[in-house]
Amino acid sequence: METPTALESLTRNWWVYVLHGVAAVLFGIAAFVWPGLTLFVLVALYGAYAIVEGAISLVGAFRSGEGFRWSLLLWGLLGIAAGIVAFVWPGITALALVYVIAVWAIVKGIVQIAVAVRVRREIKGEWLLGLVGLLSVAVGVLLAAFPGAGALSLVWLIGAYALVAGVATMALGLRLRRMDRITVQTAERAAREPAPRGPTPASG
Numbered sequence: 001m002e003t004p005t006a007l008e009s010l011t012r013n014w015w016v017y018v019l020h021g022v023a024a025v026l027f028g029i030a031a032f033v034w035p036g037l038t039l040f041v042l043v044a045l046y047g048a049y050a051i052v053e054g055a056i057s058l059v060g061a062f063r064s065g066e067g068f069r070w071s072l073l074l075w076g077l078l079g080i081a082a083g084i085v086a087f088v089w090p091g092i093t094a095l096a097l098v099y100v101i102a103v104w105a106i107v108k109g110i111v112q113i114a115v116a117v118r119v120r121r122e123i124k125g126e127w128l129l130g131l132v133g134l135l136s137v138a139v140g141v142l143l144a145a146f147p148g149a150g151a152l153s154l155v156w157l158i159g160a161y162a163l164v165a166g167v168a169t170m171a172l173g174l175r176l177r178r179m180d181r182i183t184v185q186t187a188e189r190a191a192r193e194p195a196p197r198g199p200t201p202a203s204g
Contacts, residue, residue: 054079
């Protein structure tokens, strides 16, 4: 059995990015529309979101080829670790929560940018992943630089990031799905075509 290339590994895991996007959009919507959102509720929402995203990444890592297994594995472990911190530390202060999310966002963004750079010559939608990575790093840096921002500002910043990143990640996943279908269809057509015949030997 052939080891899938980096591009094949990425396209086969298109569903990982779609589900990541859905989770991020749901988290962002909840952050904006939840009436009277308290810090405790924000911690719970963030913890659930990070764990769900991490679990999706781990499943994708074990189903992926060597090309992107490391990135999905790191992404998954980071998300689950951040989510667990949020849940097992229910009395977390706003300042501590800001730093947890900031580190998570920066490392996650760096991983996404690295993947985007690696596949930039193979797919046309790599800028979507790079955009999500840049947004993630930017949000992490802002949170780390201004940890004393008000709770409402924190909710709006995280919610806006989650919505934009979620939409971009879903768009990337759908683009990868189309690429995967094209690859599968091309392979099926090649399998149905008869093998070329060699030259007929001349009769004596």
